[in-house]
Amino acid sequence: MKVYEKAPAKINLLLDVMRKRDDGFHEVEMIMTMVDLADRLEMEELPRDTIIISSQAGYIPLDEKNLAFQAAKLIKDRYDVSRGVYIHLDKKIPVAAGLAGGSSDAAAALRGLNRLWELGISEDELCTLGAELGSDVPFCVTGGTAIARGRGEKLEPIGNPPQCWVVLAKPPINVSTADVYGKFRASELKHHPSTPAMLSAIERGSFADVCANLGNVLETVTLHAYPEVLQLKDIMYRLGADGVLMSGSGPTVFGLVGKEAKVSRIYNGLRGFCKEVYVVRMLT
Numbered sequence: 001m002k003v004y005e006k007a008p009a010k011i012n013l014l015l016d017v018m019r020k021r022d023d024g025f026h027e028v029e030m031i032m033t034m035v036d037l038a039d040r041l042e043m044e045e046l047p048r049d050t051i052i053i054s055s056q057a058g059y060i061p062l063d064e065k066n067l068a069f070q071a072a073k074l075i076k077d078r079y080d081v082s083r084g085v086y087i088h089l090d091k092k093i094p095v096a097a098g099l100a101g102g103s104s105d106a107a108a109a110l111r112g113l114n115r116l117w118e119l120g121i122s123e124d125e126l127c128t129l130g131a132e133l134g135s136d137v138p139f140c141v142t143g144g145t146a147i148a149r150g151r152g153e154k155l156e157p158i159g160n161p162p163q164c165w166v167v168l169a170k171p172p173i174n175v176s177t178a179d180v181y182g183k184f185r186a187s188e189l190k191h192h193p194s195t196p197a198m199l200s201a202i203e204r205g206s207f208a209d210v211c212a213n214l215g216n217v218l219e220t221v222t223l224h225a226y227p228e229v230l231q232l233k234d235i236m237y238r239l240g241a242d243g244v245l246m247s248g249s250g251p252t253v254f255g256l257v258g259k260e261a262k263v264s265r266i267y268n269g270l271r272g273f274c275k276e277v278y279v280v281r282m283l284t
């Protein structure tokens, strides 16, 4: 038997950091949503008790460092499954981009193996398992739009933002999430984005107010370390995006665009500057 799962990318419409915790993680408040740029996972049971990962992408680990492998190992260990699985990852989400590609693959593997092996694990339990694999994994299990607190694993679902076009541009640099949090100093922050203002904008379906209230405090680290990300934000604004923000720890920058007529101008303008540009929609 085979099962298939989609693993969509996430963007952070708002990312605030409160403080560093004693366990080394940071206490965050984020508003996250999914976009329709997705990896696709094919999972097939194997007669032998083993986990095999393959992918057309040459640049990700295929061994126990792969987050989908870790998801399969975790579910097998925790639910005493002695069957094997072959997982093929059709990668479409750029890697180390701030779009949670690996986390979404892990979440899709948890969902898919729950079905393949008919384990009957609840979504809450899948989220708890996911939190062992990474802070973004629980949100990737549930999808939708949510406020994430704690280190990212405490989720409160909210309504979807007003529909718009999302232009993603990833400059050709890799950014380590651990490095960005490591360099972040909450005490030096002069401005925090407003979660209540963003929530109100989403509730009212006000696209203009969603754009006005975008905010990500990790930009203070990444834009300073990589001026090309700041430059990319400026270019996106100048090309006419209505709201522009870096996603997660970067380096991907996303632009929200209300009018379809503006999208191709923004896409073409960005392509002159960076190779990886995608035009997507939010998943509602």
Ligand SMILES: C[C@](O)(CO)[C@H](O)COP(=O)(O)OP(=O)(O)OC[C@H]1O[C@@H](n2ccc(N)nc2=O)[C@H](O)[C@@H]1O
Pocket (backbone or CB within 6 Å): 012, 015, 024, 025, 026, 027, 028, 030, 098, 100, 103, 133, 134, 135, 136, 137, 150, 151, 152, 177, 178, 181, 182, 248, 249
């Ligand atoms: C930047 C975001 O992607 C925004 O959605 C997340 O906050 C990070 O999520 P993630 O990549 O799933 O993060 P993890 O794999 O759990 O952690 C990677 C590293 O980032 C740092 N980290 C992560 C999350 C958090 N709340 N505080 C942290 O300080 C830790 O040093 C950790 O070792």
Ligand SMILES: Nc1ncnc2c1ncn2[C@@H]1O[C@H](COP(=O)(O)OP(=O)(O)OP(=O)(O)O)[C@@H](O)[C@H]1O
Pocket (backbone or CB within 6 Å): 059, 060, 061, 065, 066, 067, 068, 089, 094, 095, 096, 097, 098, 099, 100, 101, 102, 103, 105, 106, 136, 177, 248, 249, 250
């Ligand atoms: N299935 C996977 N897909 C992509 N990267 C993976 C996968 N498994 C492990 N990795 C490793 O994880 C690291 C981070 O990749 P990923 O694409 O998840 O980053 P990201 O988009 O910045 O994540 P986040 O937004 O959650 O911080 C890379 O160094 C990559 O080698």
